[in-house]
Amino acid sequence: xxxxxxxxxxxxxxxxxxxxxxxxxxxxxxxxxxxxxxxxxxxxxxxxxxxxxxxxxxxxxxxxxxxxxxxxxxxxxxxxxxxxxxxxxxxxxxxxxxxxxxxxxxxxxxxxxxxxxxxxxxxxxxxxxxxxxxxxxxxxxxxxxxxxxxxxxxxxxxxxxxxxxxxxxxxxxxxxxxxxxxxxxxxxxxxxxxxxxxxxxxxxxxxxxxxxxxxxxxxxxxxxxxxxxxxxxxxxxxxxxxxxxxxxxxxxxxxxxxxxxxxxxxxxxxxxxxxxxxxxxxxxxxxxxxxxxxxxxxxxxxxxxxxxxxxxxxxx
Numbered sequence: 168x169x170x171x172x173x174x175x176x177x178x179x180x181x182x183x184x185x186x187x188x189x190x191x192x193x194x195x196x197x198x199x200x201x202x203x204x205x206x207x208x209x210x211x212x213x214x215x216x217x218x219x220x221x222x223x224x225x226x227x228x229x230x231x232x233x234x235x236x237x238x239x240x241x242x243x244x245x246x247x248x249x250x251x252x253x254x255x256x257x258x259x260x261x262x263x264x265x266x267x268x269x270x271x272x273x274x275x276x277x278x279x280x281x282x283x284x285x286x287x288x289x290x291x292x293x294x295x296x297x298x299x300x301x302x303x304x305x306x307x308x309x310x311x312x313x314x315x316x317x318x319x320x321x322x323x324x325x326x327x328x329x330x331x332x333x334x335x336x337x338x339x340x341x342x343x344x345x346x347x348x349x350x351x352x353x354x355x356x357x358x359x360x361x362x363x364x365x366x367x368x369x370x371x372x373x374x375x376x377x378x379x380x381x382x383x384x385x386x387x388x389x390x391x392x393x394x395x396x397x398x399x400x401x402x403x404x405x406x407x408x409x410x411x412x413x414x415x416x417x418x419x420x421x422x423x424x425x426x427x428x429x430x431x432x433x434x435x436x437x438x439x440x441x442x443x444x445x446x447x448x449x450x451x452x453x454x455x456x457x458x459x460x461x462x463x464x465x466x467x468x469x470x471x472x473x474x475x476x477x478x479x480x481x482x483x
Contacts, residue, residue: 185409189417192401197268197424199394201432204262206387210380212259212372213365215388216252220361222392223399227355230400235349238356244348247340248360250333255361256368257330264323267435268425273312273445274319274327276419279452280305281335289339298458305451311444318438350403358396415456419449 203215210218228236238244261271280302286292294302309328312319344353380388405414422445429435437445 182409182413185405185414186417188401188408189405189414190420192398192405193417193420194424195394195401196398197272197421197428199391199398200258200262200268200271200425201428202387202394203259203391204268205432206380206384206391207259207263209376209384210388211375212256212263213368214374215259215391216255216361216365216368218388219255219392219395220358220365222389223358223361223396224355224392226393226396227351227358227400230397231349231351231355235351236355238352239347240344243340244344244353244356245360247337247344247353248357249364251337251357252360252364254330254334254337257326257333261323261327261330266321266323266327267433267437268429269422269435269437270319270324270425270441271327272422272425273437273441273448274309274324275331275334276422276445276448276452277305277309277328278331278335278338279415279418279455280448281332282338283455285335285339289336295458295462298455301451301454301458305448305455308444308447308451311447312441313444314440317440319441345406350407351400354396354399354403357399358392410460416453419452422449 203219207215258271262268283294283298283302287294313324314320341353376384426437
């Protein structure tokens with residue numbers, strides 16, 4: 168950990184290292200999702216959240232060497248963390264009800280499209296007709312996935328879509344927080360919040376099995392928390408050293424990981440309609456990123472700054 172761990176990371180450009188970091192983070196978070204999906208039927212939603220929070224905090228504190236963990240914008244950071252817990256509950260409920268990893272990631276691929284829409288009222292961004300058109304086509308992909316009578320035509324997926332909408336809001340707020348708070352602080356308090364929220368949810372989602380689960384479950388839950396902490400730290404590091412436009416497309420690699428892990432562990436395979444709709448959603452999201460990069464370059468040239476600012480606005 169560099170000496171800058173106690174303060175906001177410098178916004179410098181290192182695209183290749185950022186891409187390697189973000190790709191590793193998405194691989195780690197996919198493995199953590201597989202672990203919790205496997206453990207959920209035996210422990211329940213609230214217990215899984217508590218384990219995720221405890222071990223996630225530990226891993227981030229160790230990686231940061233205890234530095235830079237204190238937040239500066241406490242109200243916004245607290246609200247974002249609570250909303251992220253809502254997202255966690257929706258994903259865990261979907262998994263415990265049998266929604267596959269690949270289907271989950273196909274639905275969550277809509278988050279960048281929702282961010283494009285929500286950035287207009289929340290950040291005051293201007294979106295041109297090309298991005299509006301591609302976003303509309305992306306939502307056509309969502310309709311293809313959610314065709315009546317299809318594999319994803321179920322209330323759990325509707326709940327998951329609502330969670331993805333909340334997720335898009337939390338990501339936009341992360342951009343705001345990154346201007347004042349360190350990446351490790353954003354990630355640490357997100358996972359810290361999972362512990363009290365999980366305890367509060369125990370009456371609604373009581374522990375399914377014994378208080379002390381078997382060693383296999385203990386290992387899976389410990390890996391869940393540690394991997395989540397490492398992944399969120401990797402995300403924050405990547406977005407602190409490389410442009411968002413270069414890193415964001417790698418979010419879609421979780422769909423590939425979902426296909427591999429879901430088939431290897433549970434024999435899950437999404438339908439062709441789900442894959443077709445997800446492909447359209449991913450294509451629209453990548454095109455939106457391309458257009459956003461083009462618009463930023465045009466703005467910098469108009470302002471007489473061909474190189475532009477070094478680095479991105481972070482995300483965890």
